[in-house]
Amino acid sequence: MNREELTETIVLAKQAKSLTWEAIADELGVGKVWLTSACLGMNSMPEAPADKLCALLELPPEAKATLMSYPTKTWGWDVPQDPLIYRLYEIVGVYGDTLKEVIQEQFGDGIMSAIDFSMDVDKEENPKGDRVVITMNGKFLPYKSW
Numbered sequence: 001m002n003r004e005e006l007t008e009t010i011v012l013a014k015q016a017k018s019l020t021w022e023a024i025a026d027e028l029g030v031g032k033v034w035l036t037s038a039c040l041g042m043n044s045m046p047e048a049p050a051d052k053l054c055a056l057l058e059l060p061p062e063a064k065a066t067l068m069s070y071p072t073k074t075w076g077w078d079v080p081q082d083p084l085i086y087r088l089y090e091i092v093g094v095y096g097d098t099l100k101e102v103i104q105e106q107f108g109d110g111i112m113s114a115i116d117f118s119m120d121v122d123k124e125e126n127p128k129g130d131r132v133v134i135t136m137n138g139k140f141l142p143y144k145s146w
Contacts, residue, residue, distance in 0.1 A: 001062040003041035003071065010039045013057035028052045033119045044070050103140075112138035 001009070014024065021039075025032040028049045038045045045053070050067040053059065080086045103112060116139035124131040 001060065001066050003066060003069075006059075006063055006066045007039065007041050009059060009063065010053075010057060013059065017057065019057075024053070024056065027056055031118065031120065033121060038067065041071055042073055044068055107140045108142055110140055110142035112136075113141050114138060 014021075021036045022032045025035040028035060030049055034043065035049075037043045039053075045067040047064075047068060050064045053067065054064050080089050104110070118137045120135045122133040122135070124133050
């Protein structure tokens, strides 16, 4: 079973059981963003949560090995067409240089890790329209001189 087949199987099982990513994450004891990313093929899953996910969603036996395999983290180079993904792409396009300047002014020359990293998505109710709150928390990694 390859990652694309597994992702489709997971999404169909999730829908059939009327589960949310948050409910699945709570059942496995992991973060909802990380769980979703692993189920969509962008992260490998340790054995314990892989076992729990396979049992919860009644996945086929070969699913566990695929969940635990190391992914190749690639994506298309085209501008995304999905409106929500495009807006995130647009945010990085408009504010990427600004974020880089502000981060490097506060921390020095380096990057924010996407390995030692966590992310969460929350809903903030607002009378003018509910707000999406995305929190990214990554370790600062300074560039080294040698």
